[in-house]
Amino acid sequence: MDLIQVYTDKCTLCGLCVDVCPSYDTVDVIPSLCDYIESGGKAEEDKPLEYDIRLCYTCNVCTVTCPEDLGIRKLISASREKRTGIHGATEEQGLVDPFSDNNLYTKIGEWEEPVAFQNEGKKSKVVYFPGCAASCMNKVVGKSTVKALEAAGVDYSVMSGIDYCCGSVSAGAGNTKPLEKLGQRNIDEINARGSDILITTCPGCYRAFKLLYPQRFENLNFEVLQSSEYFARLLKEGKLNFKRDMGEYFGIGEKLNIFYQDPCHLTRAAGIYEEPRRVLSAIPGAKLVNPTPENSVCCGFGGGVRTSFPKKSVSQAAGVHKYAKSLGSDIIITNCGGCMKNIIEGGYTAKKGLNESECDSLPVYDLAEFISLACGAEPTERDDLKLIYLSNKALQECLTHYDYAPFDELAADYDPDLK
Ligand code: SF4
Ligand code: SF4
Structure with a gap:
């Protein structure tokens, strides 16, 4: 069913979502966003945005609170995509677009090299996908994850850096082009390594492989786990040996x-x-x-x-x-x-x-x-x-x-x- 029809049928405007939202404080945001999305092909001048859709943290508190599993966020995502369709990608969206001239991680890489992971490109049962953030910005995450894998004796390889962007954060900001362009290529690379398990650390990469890719692409012949799920499995198998208090x-x-x-x-x-x-x-x-x-x-x-x-x-x-x-x-x-x-x-x-x-x-x-x-x-x-x-x-x-x-x-x- 069409998103707007779902809200028309189910949303009672009870305001529970607004009560918990850290950004919006009136339930009027819901009909307003519905109007905006519904205006479809009309020029934005005819249906301007009343509320600043950049204020949403995409935290999902509104969705889990809503008795109908709706909330505000779903309308924000649809509005962001619509806005990008009308105006093109913004400077802010370019920050997380690997093909953009003002990509944040490319810029950081001008001052400090991304993490040089060992085990890039080799065949392995487990592939670690640190994503742009753990490769180029918060490198502690990427470096520590491979240390923990090594401590547990895991046979792993790494697919790192902006070249292997998952496209999910860009899609969340309303620009789905990187995701469409890179998704199947990422999947094919993992299959070519003969891998059974893909581990992500970044929740955005996890969302891409777990949710967005299966809706669009083929041959996901491997299990997708966030690193904490994999560490819990290693613990259960007795492979995480803690040596420090x-x-x-x-x-x-x-x-x-x-x-x-x-x-x-x-x-x-x-x-x-x-x-x-x-x-x-x-x-x-x-x-x-x-x-x-x-x-x-x-x-x-x-x-x-x-x-x-x-x-x-x-x-x-x-x-x-x-x-x-x-x-x-x-x-x-x-x-x-x-x-x-x-x-x-x-x-x-x-x-x-x-x-x-x-x-x-x-x-x-x-x-x-x-x-x-x-x-x-x-x-x-x-x-x-x-x-x-x-x-x-x-x-x-x-x-x-x-x-x-x-x-x-x-x-x-x-x-x-x-x-
Ligand atoms: S989206 Fe859900 S919580 Fe929010 S007003 Fe509608 S029914 Fe209530
Ligand atoms: S996802 Fe966005 S709209 Fe929903 S509670 Fe969080 S900030 Fe508010």
């Missing part, structure tokens, strides 16, 4: 209190929340303060909000530190390179009084980074200031108008010569 490692008297940040696109969109908790709970000296995803909130990174409204986005990320601290946490563990970067930045700006949510920050670790440490591996090399500095610098250079006040202070902190 993480309470001792962090210098905490007894147990290390961990807040697990649920990435919206894994937890609410894909139902993956038990597996990472199962693995974390099995690690010596570790204790989860949030054993269920109840009350989990968006880190502020998703849906392009970080790019269009950076202040709003990092303030939302600072809220994760506040909430985690209120539960008595010692550290935050994330399971998405984008969430991790934003929460680090939320903590940095909050600590310096540079966002709306002033608070002390907590250390932020990637799930695979924590697992590899628990397995006895050496710490993954990381430089948090460099991570947030380079990604902001790339946004400054790729966008005509990038309005982010903390950038000067960040630049001075990262490189004192810039003061």
Whole structure:
């Protein structure tokens, strides 16, 4: 059934979705978006957008709250696609388009090489697909994932970098062309390696292979797992051998209190929340303060909000530190390179009084980074200031108008010569 017809038939305008939404505050947004989408081929001048569709984090809270499984997000996605159809891709959409001149990851690569993974291109039963983010931006995720795979003795190969973009984030921003162009090529490459299992870390890559590719392409002859699902399987098979007590490692008297940040696109969109908790709970000296995803909130990174409204986005990320601290946490563990970067930045700006949510920050670790440490591996090399500095610098250079006040202070902190 046509999307608008579904809303016409089922939406009671009860407003429950708006009550939980961090961005929109009136139920009028629903009929307004329906009108906009329904106007179809009409020029946008006839049916202007009343609400700013860039404000949606795509966090899916509205969908899981709606008694009819509707919410606002589905209409936002359709509106974004329609808008791209009318106006073409925006500068912001270009950031995640691997064929665009202002691709964010290509820009970062001008200053720092992507991760040089071993095992690129070889035949293997397991393929790890780090995606653009873990290859080129938050490299801690990519490097730590292969460390954890090696600690478990897995025979793996890697398909990394912008050349192997999955196209999903671009599609989420309303531009499906990269996905259409690259999807079948990615699938064929995995089949050519004779692989049975594909692992992703990025929730966007997971969505591409698990949901979007099967709707469009053929020959997905392999199982698709997010890394936490694969780590939970390795744990069950007795292949994850934990050698460190993480309470001792962090210098905490007894147990290390961990807040697990649920990435919206894994937890609410894909139902993956038990597996990472199962693995974390099995690690010596570790204790989860949030054993269920109840009350989990968006880190502020998703849906392009970080790019269009950076202040709003990092303030939302600072809220994760506040909430985690209120539960008595010692550290935050994330399971998405984008969430991790934003929460680090939320903590940095909050600590310096540079966002709306002033608070002390907590250390932020990637799930695979924590697992590899628990397995006895050496710490993954990381430089948090460099991570947030380079990604902001790339946004400054790729966008005509990038309005982010903390950038000067960040630049001075990262490189004192810039003061
Ligand atoms: S989308 Fe769902 S929650 Fe929102 S107003 Fe309609 S019925 Fe209510
Ligand atoms: S996905 Fe999240 S931000 Fe977007 S409309 Fe739904 S609740 Fe609001």
